[in-house]
Amino acid sequence: MKKSRLEDLDQREERKGKRDFIMLPVVDFCFKELMKNPVVRKGFIAALLGLEPEQVEGTELLPNEQPGDYPDEKTGILDVLVRFREGGRINLEMQVLLYAYWRERVLFYLSRIYASQIKQGGSYQNLKKCIHVSVLAFQQFPEDQVCFRVFHMKEEGADRIYSDKLEIIVMELPKLPPEAQTEEGVLSWMRFFSGKKKEEKKEEKKEESRQPVCSGGCWKRAAWRKCGGP
Numbered sequence: 001m002k003k004s005r006l007e008d009l010d011q012r013e014e015r016k017g018k019r020d021f022i023m024l025p026v027v028d029f030c031f032k033e034l035m036k037n038p039v040v041r042k043g044f045i046a047a048l049l050g051l052e053p054e055q056v057e058g059t060e061l062l063p064n065e066q067p068g069d070y071p072d073e074k075t076g077i078l079d080v081l082v083r084f085r086e087g088g089r090i091n092l093e094m095q096v097l098l099y100a101y102w103r104e105r106v107l108f109y110l111s112r113i114y115a116s117q118i119k120q121g122g123s124y125q126n127l128k129k130c131i132h133v134s135v136l137a138f139q140q141f142p143e144d145q146v147c148f149r150v151f152h153m154k155e156e157g158a159d160r161i162y163s164d165k166l167e168i169i170v171m172e173l174p175k176l177p178p179e180a181q182t183e184e185g186v187l188s189w190m191r192f193f194s195g196k197k198k199e200e201k202k203e204e205k206k207e208e209s210r211q212p213v214c215s216g217g218c219w220k221r222a223a224w225r226k227c228g229g230p
Helices: 005-020 028-036 038-049 102-115 185-193 198-208
Strands: 059-062 080-084 089-095 130-136 148-154 161-172
Touching: 028 038, 028 080, 028 089, 038 059, 038 080, 038 089, 038 185, 089 102, 102 130, 102 161, 148 185, 161 185
Parallel strands: 089 130, 130 161
Antiparallel strands: 059 080, 080 089, 148 161
């Protein structure tokens, strides 16, 4: 029996939908799988730190479950926890939906990662730098349009840093400026993570073609360099 024209069109649309389907990098599973690739992981971390990929000597994935030392302590479940060859650690978190008490959660995770480096009898001199990276699909700081921030422990009213052992990086994907003709470093990775479906990208390009092109220079971190990212 021959297929009706309507059935044939339906099947074509279904096949087209499958071809157009893209698992976006902001999807938790997709983000974790990407970071399992040592080349991708190295490129992203290099961009975050303002380094060339070859300057990142080595990264190792650690178990993402951070249990407490006592039975009644809360267990932290991380997205991607990485240890550098010299011992420092970086926690990479992708968060799509606005999460209540996100700042408190970040502090909890960062503190747990930092403290877990030494056990009973261990020396404080063995504590290495720990970084928490929030890749957010929502605006944590809606009062401005800054899409990339780095936080340290500083003296109030001065630039003196108490310690560089704790650092928080916040990337707000919704605040990305119109795509520039040349982008590199962190901005390039943020653009990749905020990837859209084909139709949405086409519409965005039409809209951006009506707007002045931004050079992107004002969005670069001082140490940004070409990182070999997407």
